[in-house]
Amino acid sequence: MSTVFRLDASIKPEGSVSRAVSETLENAIVAELGGDVTVTTRSIGLNPLPSDAWATAAFAGYVPAEQRTDEQNAAVALATELADELASADVAIIGAPFYNWGVTQHLKTWFDLVLTDGRFGPGAEQPAGAGKSAFLVIARGGGYGEGTPRFGWDHATAWLKRVLEDVWGYEVTVIEAELTLAETTPAMAELVDLARKNLADAHAAAERHGKAVASKIAA
Numbered sequence: 001m002s003t004v005f006r007l008d009a010s011i012k013p014e015g016s017v018s019r020a021v022s023e024t025l026e027n028a029i030v031a032e033l034g035g036d037v038t039v040t041t042r043s044i045g046l047n048p049l050p051s052d053a054w055a056t057a058a059f060a061g062y063v064p065a066e067q068r069t070d071e072q073n074a075a076v077a078l079a080t081e082l083a084d085e086l087a088s089a090d091v092a093i094i095g096a097p098f099y100n101w102g103v104t105q106h107l108k109t110w111f112d113l114v115l116t117d118g119r120f121g122p123g124a125e126q127p128a129g130a131g132k133s134a135f136l137v138i139a140r141g142g143g144y145g146e147g148t149p150r151f152g153w154d155h156a157t158a159w160l161k162r163v164l165e166d167v168w169g170y171e172v173t174v175i176e177a178e179l180t181l182a183e184t185t186p187a188m189a190e191l192v193d194l195a196r197k198n199l200a201d202a203h204a205a206a207e208r209h210g211k212a213v214a215s216k217i218a219a
């Protein structure tokens with residue numbers, strides 16, 4: 001039995017692009033594995049993690065376990081639970097909406113908490129994601145490619161990839177949908193066709209990568 005971990009960080013209850021593309025990826029994996037798979041999900045945009053838990057868990061690391069407060073024990077237990085969910089999965093899907101040019105606070109809190117766990121900390125003997133695949137599913141409202149006015153303004157993707165790849169050791173695939181605001185923003189009307197193509201390409205990539213990674217973990 002294989003396990004997929006899926007993290008959704010969109011704050012939209014309906015119409016999230018990162019969630020929709022992640023869904024395509026998850027469905028492709030599940031279909032290819034013939035249902036012989038467990039999917040663990042966490043929706044941190046709609047059910048946020050407590051933003052103060054990270055500092056509490058981080059400082060609890062300097063306190064002997066038997067001397068920790070109830071608050072420190074709860075924060076460490078939460079970090080352990082999150083790290084367990086990720087560590088026990090063969091494949092990780094990280095849905096990353098792009099808000100305010102950077103990593104969303106919800107996603108940052110999740111990474112910060114997982115990083116307090118010894119298996120995922122910078123000092124881990126072996127990167128916990130070594131030999132495993134992680135997918136970064138990114139949705140951006142605007143366009144940030146080379147030659148566009150906002151080129152260089154995406155301050156999220158490189159950081160997310162850095163941690164997944166270089167700290168945790170995953171083999172990372174980035175699947176991106178851009179211009180997601182074109183359909184609802186009059187000033188972006190001339191970009192609608194491009195946005196639709198972008199979205200279709202993202203779903204197609206998710207389908208393709210889902211099948212490929214399922215074959216890999218089933219082998």
Ligand SMILES: Cc1cc2nc3c(=O)[nH]c(=O)nc-3n(C[C@H](O)[C@H](O)[C@H](O)COP(=O)(O)O)c2cc1C
Pocket residue numbers: 010011012015016017018019096097098099100101102139140141142143180181
């Ligand atoms: C509060 C907020 C801030 C946003 N900031 C940006 C931004 O800085 N740049 C951008 O291109 N799009 C921005 N967007 C648009 C989102 O990137 C877009 O809606 C994307 O589809 C989000 O992923 P989701 O659909 O999975 O929620 C923002 C959206 C919201 C709600």
